[in-house]
Amino acid sequence: MTITEKILARESGASLVSPGDNIWVNAGILLTHDVCGPGTIGIFQREFGNDAKVFDPEKIVILPDHYIFTADEKAHRNVDILRAFVKEQGLPYFYDPGTERYCGVCHVALPELGHVRPGETIFGTDSHTCTHGALGAFSTGIGNTDAGFIMGTGKLLVKVPPTLRFVLDGEMPAYVSAKDLILHIIGDIGVDGATYCAMEFAGTAIDALSIEERCTICNMAVEAGAKNGIIAPDAQTLAYVKARTAKSFEPLYSDPGAQVQAEYRYDVATLEPVVARPHLPDNKALARACRDVKVDQVYIGSCTGGKLEDFVMAARIMKGRKVAVRTLLVPATRVVEQGLVDTTIDGQSLRQIFEAAGVEPIAPPSCAACLGGPIDTFGRTHGHEVVVSTTNRNFIGRMGSKDSQIYLASPYTAAASALTGHITDPRDIA
Amino acid sequence: MPKDTLIRGPVYVLEDNIDTDLLIPACYLNLVPTIPEEYRKLGSYALAGLPDSFPKFASNPDGTTPFPIVIGGRNFGCGSSREHAPIALGAAGAKAVVAESYARIFFRNSVATGEIFPLESQTRLCEAFKTGDEAEIDMTSNTLTRLADGAVFPLKPIGAVAPVIAAGGMFAYAREIGMIKK
Numbered sequence: 354m355t356i357t358e359k360i361l362a363r364e365s366g367a368s369l370v371s372p373g374d375n376i377w378v379n380a381g382i383l384l385t386h387d388v389c390g391p392g393t394i395g396i397f398q399r400e401f402g403n404d405a406k407v408f409d410p411e412k413i414v415i416l417p418d419h420y421i422f423t424a425d426e427k428a429h430r431n432v433d434i435l436r437a438f439v440k441e442q443g444l445p446y447f448y449d450p451g452t453e454r455y456c457g458v459c460h461v462a463l464p465e466l467g468h469v470r471p472g473e474t475i476f477g478t479d480s481h482t483c484t485h486g487a488l489g490a491f492s493t494g495i496g497n498t499d500a501g502f503i504m505g506t507g508k509l510l511v512k513v514p515p516t517l518r519f520v521l522d523g524e525m526p527a528y529v530s531a532k533d534l535i536l537h538i539i540g541d542i543g544v545d546g547a548t549y550c551a552m553e554f555a556g557t558a559i560d561a562l563s564i565e566e567r568c569t570i571c572n573m574a575v576e577a578g579a580k581n582g583i584i585a586p587d588a589q590t591l592a593y594v595k596a597r598t599a600k601s602f603e604p605l606y607s608d609p610g611a612q613v614q615a616e617y618r619y620d621v622a623t624l625e626p627v628v629a630r631p632h633l634p635d636n637k638a639l640a641r642a643c644r645d646v647k648v649d650q651v652y653i654g655s656c657t658g659g660k661l662e663d664f665v666m667a668a669r670i671m672k673g674r675k676v677a678v679r680t681l682l683v684p685a686t687r688v689v690e691q692g693l694v695d696t697t698i699d700g701q702s703l704r705q706i707f708e709a710a711g712v713e714p715i716a717p718p719s720c721a722a723c724l725g726g727p728i729d730t731f732g733r734t735h736g737h738e739v740v741v742s743t744t745n746r747n748f749i750g751r752m753g754s755k756d757s758q759i760y761l762a763s764p765y766t767a768a769a770s771a772l773t774g775h776i777t778d779p780r781d782i783a
Numbered sequence: 784m785p786k787d788t789l790i791r792g793p794v795y796v797l798e799d800n801i802d803t804d805l806l807i808p809a810c811y812l813n814l815v816p817t818i819p820e821e822y823r824k825l826g827s828y829a830l831a832g833l834p835d836s837f838p839k840f841a842s843n844p845d846g847t848t849p850f851p852i853v854i855g856g857r858n859f860g861c862g863s864s865r866e867h868a869p870i871a872l873g874a875a876g877a878k879a880v881v882a883e884s885y886a887r888i889f890f891r892n893s894v895a896t897g898e899i900f901p902l903e904s905q906t907r908l909c910e911a912f913k914t915g916d917e918a919e920i921d922m923t924s925n926t927l928t929r930l931a932d933g934a935v936f937p938l939k940p941i942g943a944v945a946p947v948i949a950a951g952g953m954f955a956y957a958r959e960i961g962m963i964k965k
């Protein structure tokens with residue numbers, strides 16, 4: 354069996370499962386946030402009764418992150434719904450935006466907080482829940498109804514996905530990052546190329562990636578339609594997890610020769626920086642082939658491209674230089690925000706490097722303009738802006754305005770484009 | 784909705800890769816679908832993310848749609864897990880989507896909520912129909928008929944999720960099989 358099949362088998366009490374089987378799986382973690390939490394709670398209460406108790410308070414994690422720094426009244430009302438529910442149910446893992454506990458973007462915060470453990474299952478009311486497979490968990494996005502069901506029962510009916518295996522070997526060229534790898538893959542297989550499947554990533558290039566970079570890859574599995582992305586845990590994973598949780602866990606691994614639906618091989622040494630042109634993540638082009646595209650705005654943030662290492666990459670490019678266009682920086686979480694101060698390159702903090710480069714005042718952590726959001730959202734587009742963004746989706750209207758054009762790129766490429774004002778291969782200016 | 788329903792009325796025609804931001808833009812995600820008044824509002828914003836070259840979908844004065852059937856191409860509903868997407872279509876009064884293929888979470892949410900039938904066509908329909916054509920879906924014979932000329936287009940049988948759809952959603956199904964209390 355593959356790692357995905359093994360986790361699903363263990364959590365359903367079966368000794369063997371095969372792709373296509375419909376099985377009841379135990380939820381290790383149920384994750385929700387301010388946009389889907391209130392609806393999930395509404396379904397839970399409607400179906401199980403107003404006095405019902407959640408299946409296990411220890412297994413529910415609520416990380417509000419989407420509409421935090423806005424004057425929108427309903428957005429605040431929604432966080433109040435979460436607060437009332439958390440109080441009534443006595444839920445320990447609520448990271449309230451009004452308090453010291455606030456974290457920021459759920460998919461960056463969940464592993465930071467030690468809630469992601471290899472071999473476990475995570476269901477979240479957000480499509481990018483697939484991120485957490487980077488630590489060897491089975492992790493997938495679900496809707497409010499399924500989440501309401503889990504809240505009451507701790508279980509979900511899951512169809513076992515077939516696995517697509519991506520073997521990435523070779524040495525990463527300079528200024529090529531995990532974001533480029535996943536944009537290459539999605540460009541090759543298409544936005545529905547992995548629909549219903551598990552995307553398993555392996556190979557020496559994956560082994561060499563940091564945990565954050567592995568998260569970037571699994572984060573975008575859903576952009577190819579996948580149910581989950583997954584990477585076998587290694588010593589680095591175990592060290593990362595053990596540093597963040599005292600809970601015990603039992604990792605699982607694919608059997609050698611486990612059956613997969615298809616295998617794809619890449620020699621990453623041959624890959625170059627790429628972008629995804631508007632309006633689909635599979636609309637791949639080499640960054641150097643898009644030099645003619647003039648840029649109005651650069652956005653560095655989100656669960657895909659707003660982690661500390663993403664800002665380190667951007668700072669390496671921007672250090673000692675000035676941006677030519679409006680450049681917006683949104684650290685994903687408070688830990689990342691602090692990292693901008695604590696992390697230095699040649700004695701200068703990342704924050705100092707960015708400020709000297711002339712970026713806009715750095716925003717507090719949240720999803721911000723990654724998904725447009727309420728009208729007053731930081732960085733939201735309002736007209737015909739051309740944006741180079743480290744986020745994950747370039748759909749029409751995704752960052753607000755239906756008329757703006759979004760190019761998805763790595764932090765290197767985004768930073769390089771900020772300096773020149775047109776799409777720029779980072780190797781050209783590094 | 785029982786499985787053998789006939790669905791009849793004008794169709795609204797879309798294309799490939801209709802994503803959840805087109806189905807319901809993020810600025811309306813502050814609405815909570817389980818609050819009845821906000822459920823209705825979500826319906827009035829269904830497909831509000833489409834470029835302005837498309838006719839308005841929820842164009843009835845009360846915020847519902849004159850189109851009970853939505854026709855799409857490949858990968859319908861790709862993107863976010865927001866259940867607001869099938870809910871907006873259902874709340875607007877749409878009964879079924881007929882597409883060549885679906886993004887996983889959208890399909891699942893449609894089935895789990897029982898808001899709309901996510902039906903799969905055996906052939907590409909986006910070019911065979913134009914918005915406003917009258918059509919009829921027969922879920923017993925798995926067909927879609929264009930009423931103007933009687934042309935019949937085969938649909939795929941619903942498959943493994945048929946019992947969930949027949950029960951009327953995830954909770955009804957779970958009660959039926961004794962997974963949760965009646």
Ligand code: SF4
Pocket residue numbers: 418419458459460479481654655656657719720723724744745
């Ligand atoms: S940062 Fe963007 S993609 Fe990630 S959870 Fe927030 S809105 Fe979704």
